[in-house]
Amino acid sequence: MGKTNLKDDEKDGIAHFLLVNSENLVPMKGKIPEADLKWVVTRKTVWLWWTRAKKKIADGEMIHLPSGRLDNTNNPKIIIDKERLMSIPKKNRASIEKLAKKLGVGYGTVQRWVKAGMVKKHTNAIHPSLTDSNKQERLVFSLASTFVDMTQNKIKFKDMSLQVHMDDKWFYITRTTERYYIIPEEDVPYRVCQSKRFITKVMFMCARVTRLVYGDNGEMIFDGKIEIFPFLEEIPAARNSRNMPAGTLETKPTNSITK
Structure with a gap:
């Protein structure tokens, strides 16, 4: 049986998950059961918080952005499941296509996250594995070279x-x-x-x-x-x-x- 006492972030997560995966405030096929499994709750609980989210949208407290677009304030309204994203191995996050497939969202959604700064693109370079003797040799070479001045007990280039x-x-x-x-x-x-x-x-x-x-x-x-x-x-x-x-x-x- 699913849990009924949910935290505020879990409630918001259910609402935003269905909000993103809906068309005209109608959840897409299969998204309700997916939310049941993701948050370990009953279907009744999912429908409860989805109904309250739709009421907030009607009252203007929440903006409905099923396509992932930005409102006039240029603030993204799609909540990223950061824990789920960080649990994905980095080798499966080498491109937007791979990341979108692992997260179960569209390519454009991840692209908008990157553009809004919610996901950062990082270029990673491999570094040499230096031993203690390697580091010592580099230090000796730097101090003995013509690029370092060691006068007056000060070291400067x-x-x-x-x-x-x-x-x-x-x-x-x-x-x-x-x-x-x-x-x-x-x-x-x-x-x-x-x-x-x-x-x-x-x-x-x-x-x-x-x-x-x-x-x-x-x-x-x-x-x-x-x-x-x-x-x-x-x-x-x-x-x-x-x-x-x-x-x-x-x-x-x-x-x-x-x-």
């Missing part, structure tokens, strides 16, 4: 305005598909490549951009413009071809790059 970071980058000389904006009367570009699967890559040495550097008198010593240096070499063509005669200088990427 040094000014990075004089630091330039070097790194290598790989770039394809072209892409399989390019987008251009042309006028109707203009000829479309015709691009060719020996192989679409193996497009030539060129290695560049990049100096990362740093801040401007000024002297004591206010003159600018370094303007922050750093170049990208490609690893290319010019090789004369070994033989005649339909593209060029022998001896013509060809620009090709450097195949082997060492320290």
